[in-house]
Amino acid sequence: xxxxxxxxxxxxxxxxxxxxxxxxxxxEAEWRIDQVLYRQGKIVGGxxxxxxxxxxxxxxxxxxxxxxxxxxxxxxxxxxxIRGFSLREMFANWLGRADGPTRGRDGSLxxxxxxxxxxxxxxxxxSWCPVACGVAMALKRRGQGNVALVFFGDGTSSxxxxxxxxxxxxxxxxxxxxxxxxxxxxxxxxxEKQFAVKSLAVRGPxxxxxxxxxxxxxxxxxxxxxxxxxxRARAGGGPSLIECKTFRMAGHSAHDAAxxxxxxxxxxxxxxxxxxxxxxxxxxxxxxxxxxxREMDQAIRKEIDEAVALAEASPLPEAASTPQGVHCGxxxxxxxxxxxxxxxxxxxxxxxxxxDNGR
Amino acid sequence: xxxxxxxSDLWTFDFQLSTVNRSGTRVLPKLTRAQHHDLxxxxxxxxxxDEQLVSLYRQGKVAGGxxxxxxxxxxxxGAAYALQPQDVIGPxxxxxxxxxxxxxxxxxVFLQYLARQDGPTGGREANTHFGDLARGVIAPISMLGExxxxxxxxxxxAKLRKEERVALTFVGDGATSTGQFHEGLNFAAxxxxxxxxxxxxxxxxxxxxxxxxxxxxxxxxxxxxxxxxxxxxxxxxxxxxxxxxHVAADRARRGExxxxxxxxxxxxxxxxxxxxxRYMPKExxxxxxxxxxxxxxxxxxxxxxxxxxxxxxxxxxxxxxxIRADVAFAEGSAFPAPLDAAQPVWA
Numbered sequence: 001x002x003x004x005x006x007x008x009x010x011x012x013x014x015x016x017x018x019x020x021x022x023x024x025x026x027x028e029a030e031w032r033i034d035q036v037l038y039r040q041g042k043i044v045g046g047x048x049x050x051x052x053x054x055x056x057x058x059x060x061x062x063x064x065x066x067x068x069x070x071x072x073x074x075x076x077x078x079x080x081x082i083r084g085f086s087l088r089e090m091f092a093n094w095l096g097r098a099d100g101p102t103r104g105r106d107g108s109l110x111x112x113x114x115x116x117x118x119x120x121x122x123x124x125x126x127s128w129c130p131v132a133c134g135v136a137m138a139l140k141r142r143g144q145g146n147v148a149l150v151f152f153g154d155g156t157s158s159x160x161x162x163x164x165x166x167x168x169x170x171x172x173x174x175x176x177x178x179x180x181x182x183x184x185x186x187x188x189x190x191x192e193k194q195f196a197v198k199s200l201a202v203r204g205p206x207x208x209x210x211x212x213x214x215x216x217x218x219x220x221x222x223x224x225x226x227x228x229x230x231x232r233a234r235a236g237g238g239p240s241l242i243e244c245k246t247f248r249m250a251g252h253s254a255h256d257a258a259x260x261x262x263x264x265x266x267x268x269x270x271x272x273x274x275x276x277x278x279x280x281x282x283x284x285x286x287x288x289x290x291x292x293x294r295e296m297d298q299a300i301r302k303e304i305d306e307a308v309a310l311a312e313a314s315p316l317p318e319a320a321s322t323p324q325g326v327h328c329g330x331x332x333x334x335x336x337x338x339x340x341x342x343x344x345x346x347x348x349x350x351x352x353x354x355x356d357n358g359r
Numbered sequence: 360x361x362x363x364x365x366x367s368d369l370w371t372f373d374f375q376l377s378t379v380n381r382s383g384t385r386v387l388p389k390l391t392r393a394q395h396h397d398l399x400x401x402x403x404x405x406x407x408x409d410e411q412l413v414s415l416y417r418q419g420k421v422a423g424g425x426x427x428x429x430x431x432x433x434x435x436x437g438a439a440y441a442l443q444p445q446d447v448i449g450p451x452x453x454x455x456x457x458x459x460x461x462x463x464x465x466x467x468v469f470l471q472y473l474a475r476q477d478g479p480t481g482g483r484e485a486n487t488h489f490g491d492l493a494r495g496v497i498a499p500i501s502m503l504g505e506x507x508x509x510x511x512x513x514x515x516x517a518k519l520r521k522e523e524r525v526a527l528t529f530v531g532d533g534a535t536s537t538g539q540f541h542e543g544l545n546f547a548a549x550x551x552x553x554x555x556x557x558x559x560x561x562x563x564x565x566x567x568x569x570x571x572x573x574x575x576x577x578x579x580x581x582x583x584x585x586x587x588x589x590x591x592x593x594x595x596x597x598x599x600x601x602x603x604x605h606v607a608a609d610r611a612r613r614g615e616x617x618x619x620x621x622x623x624x625x626x627x628x629x630x631x632x633x634x635x636x637r638y639m640p641k642e643x644x645x646x647x648x649x650x651x652x653x654x655x656x657x658x659x660x661x662x663x664x665x666x667x668x669x670x671x672x673x674x675x676x677x678x679x680x681x682i683r684a685d686v687a688f689a690e691g692s693a694f695p696a697p698l699d700a701a702q703p704v705w706a
Contacts, residue, residue: 158545160538167536170574196548196586196616206584208574238574 011223013287019058019219020282020293023275025300026054026078029087032304033094034254042312043254044096045107050075052217052249055274056181058082059222060149060242063230069117069139071132071150074109075181079151083116087307097314104317105325126152126159129178133165136174136239147233148176149226154194155186157203166241170207175233177226178241181216183248188260204241216244217274220281247272387602395665396674398440398597402653404678405432405456408465411682412472416632420690422474423485428453430595430627433652434529434559436460437600441608442495442527447513449497449506449528452487453559457529462494465682469689481703482695503534507543507556514552514617525611527555527604532572533564535581544617548585553611555604555618559594561626566638582619594622595652598659625650 011019030049038047050057057076061083064070072079080090085101092100093111101111112120119135122128132150139146152162157180169176180200184191197203204211210232214221222244229240247269251258282288288296390398409427416425428435435456439448450457455468463479470478471489479489490498497513500506510528517524534540535558547554558578562569575581582589590607592599600622607618625647629636660666666674 158542160540160542162538163541164536164538167573171571173574193549195545196551197584200584202586203584206575206581208580 009224009227011220015062016278016282016287019062019223020275020278020288021296021300022058022062022078022082023054023219023278024296025081025087025303026058027051027275028297028300029090029304030077032308033091034250037094037308038254043094043107044104047094047254048074048108048252049250049254050077050181052269052273053181053183053244053246054078055219055222055278056179056216056244056246057151059219060177060179060226060230063223063226064117064149065146067117067139067144067146069114069119069132069135069146069148071119071128071135071148072109073121073128073151073153073156073181075153075183076151077109080109080111080118083118085111085113085116085118087303088310091307091311092314095311095314096316097311098317098321099314100311103321103325125156126161126165128152129162129165130168132176133168133172133174136169136176136233137172140172140175145234146175147230148174149179149230150176151179151181153186154180154182154184154191154200155189157200158186158194166203166207166209166239169239170209173236173238175236176239177229177233178239179226180241180243181246182243183216183246184265185248185252185258185261187252187256188258199243199245201241201243207241209239209241211241211243213243213245215272216246217269217272217277219274219278246274387605390598390601392665394440395660396670398436398601399656399660399666399671400674400678401436401440401456401460402432402597402656403675404459404465404681405436406653407678407682408455408459408468411465411469411686413632415469415472415686421472422482423472425472425632426452426486426630427628427632428455430647430651431559431561431624432456433597433656434557434594434600434622434624437597438527438529438555438557438604441601441604442525443523443608445495445522446525446527446608447492447495447497447510447517449499449510449513449526450487450490451499451503451506451529451531451534453531453561454499454529455487458487458496461496463496464685466685466688469685470692473689473692474694475689475692476695477692478689483700483703497528502539504530504537504539504543506530507540508546509543510556511543511547511550511552511554514547514554514611515550517553518550523612525553525555525608527557527608529557529559531564532558532560532562532569532578533567534558535578536564536572544582544585544587544619547617548587551614551616553614553617555607555611555620557604557620557622559622559624561594561624562643563626563630563639565630565634566636577621579619579621585619587617587619589619589621591621591623594624595647595650595655597652597656624652 030051034047034049037043053075057079061070061079070079070083089101093102094108096104096107098104110121112118119131129150129152132148136148139148156162166178182200186194199213201211201213212225214225216222225242229242232240279293409429412425415421431453435454439457439460448457448461467479472486474482476482487499490496497509506528510526514526530540560578564572577591579589579591590603592603594600603620607620610618627644
């Protein structure tokens with residue numbers, strides 16, 4: 001698939017600037033999380049960042065419309081931002097605060113909101129792929145041309161659930177775009193020990209869907225491939241597989257020193273940094289000046305400072321509130337929030353169903 | 360890839376061509392007259408055991424269901440016959456023929472289906488769910504697709520121990536949609552294991568036709584996603600299945616890794632005897648009846664003068680006698696004592 005694109009379909013200047021903003025915001029926010037807050041002992045739970053891989057979620061998610069749905073992973077911090085989660089909400093979750101999206105009950109990026117079209121991250125690798133298919137089935141039934149965008153890694157690609165999801169999506173011609181983040185390592189397992197093919201794009205046709213491999217550190221290449229996949233899905237053409245080749249610039253997690261990653265590879269990939277490349281391009285095209293970029297950097301730093309301050313000032317959840325939200329009761333907090341009301345409107349309240357048994 | 364005898368492109372195997380490997384040695388030995396007779400014997404034995412099981416089922420004597428292998432015998436027999444004694448198979452529900460080739464007798468099958476104490480599972484398991492490592496048979500696992508990672512494990516052991524042992528398993532078209540199939544194949548590919556996976560594409564997974572199972576035309580396409588060489592064979596031609604398996608086993612023994620084989624065939628009846636298969640188009644089944652593997656092989660043997668009428672009659676009679684004797688033996692066998700039910704459950 002060529003990355004050349006007609007002028008009409010290439011991202012316009014506003015979108016390009018927005019993409020740079022999200023790339024930078026993600027990079028800075030994640031840096032604050034794993035290099036500062038984690039080391040200060042302020043993070044509750046595990047820390048997984050997508051350093052170096054930011055272009056994958058940014059280039060694709062930015063093209064979704066409000067009624068589309070994204071099914072992200074830990075490496076897709078920007079997907080949450082683009083879909084409307086605030087930095088404050090996200091830091092509140094990382095810091096386990098009572099006013100975060102999970103009210104301090106789950107950590108890192110394990111949250112979602114169907115009102116904002118984000119399926120909460122499921123820990124079990126690959127198991128969210130059939131979930132994405134379920135979402136796509138609902139979207140297809142609605143018939144409004146909406147799509148589901150789902151991400152998974154090179155390691156996760158070996159999971160049976162991913163196979164079942166891709167096969168199902170192909171047979172049922174579901175409007176789902178599968179984005180494979182091939183960052184060369186699954187914890188300490190290099191891609192050469194994960195599968196015997198050079199590129200996972202070959203798996204697309206193996207299921208009967210188009211498969212393409214792009215430079216995952218080139219946000220424009222990701223954008224174009226995703227644009228085609230999204231367009232295909234909207235037009236009823238079924239699923240696509242897009243392998244984005246990139247590199248995991250941090251360890252598997254903050255507690256992984258990743259000594260098994262060859263220094264040489266890290267240096268090589270540092271030279272292909274997605275943010276540096278987009279900056280260069282925007283400046284060459286005179287879309288942004290050096291000063292404007294500096295302003296953007298300063299604004300981002302300020303945004304993060306403010307969000308972290310707000311989150312740090314938020315209370316931790318009360319220990320006595322622990323059982324709340326585990327089971328749904330009459331006074332379940334979940335029922336009381338606007339999330340349920342908006343979910344009902346999203347799902348379409350058709351009144352009591354035959355299976356409701358009068359409940 | 361350097362050093363590989365086969366690329367990972369699809370290739371179609373034609374038995375008429377002699378197959379040579381990279382060093383020019385003929386991989387496929389010519390079958391002797393006696394071996395042709397063996398193949399005929401096992402095909403017919405498979406068919407007759409199957410028919411006998413259906414008869415017992417209709418008499419209400421079978422514990423559980425009967426899943427016929429009618430029309431698919433060439434795959435079980437041809438594949439199993441191409442292996443060596445030290446190899447291991449993981450048969451599935453329609454692979455009684457393979458189990459017979461590996462040394463099980465009709466009486467073992469009847470004792471099992473009739474749930475008798477002296478059967479391979481002591482009357483505790485149903486249909487083909489039995490095995491024996493001494494015969495190189497891993498008992499079928501109900502959960503479709505599970506055998507792929509299990510046989511990959513057998514292959515891994517063989518590789519670690521540096522044995523010239525090949526692991527072979529069968530899956531159906533439906534099973535290729537399972538996550539286990541995927542995980543086992545991917546692992547076998549990346550570890551270059553001596554594993555052969557034969558997909559019996561018989562057109563149906565219960566009532567799901569293959570067109571609703573996957574969006575590809577040939578199941579062999581799936582192998583591309585793993586980097587495994589694949590072949591498509593006529594599953595109703597026992598010699599082609601034999602030849603393809605032999606070549607795959609040779610590859611495996613030489614350390615060249617797994618092979619994926621799609622054998623095209625047709626499920627001639629329902630999913631099981633309790634399935635009236637009303638969803639199967641009759642013309643389709645009739646078309647495949649003309650390609651019956653047993654009939655085809657008989658014709659071939661007659662044409663090539665490899666089996667005289669007298670020889671055939673003798674083999675047929677031998678089979679009838681074996682079956683009659685084994686059914687009688689099984690029907691006369693004791694049931695397990697109910698109080699012993701819990702016995703082999705805990706170690």
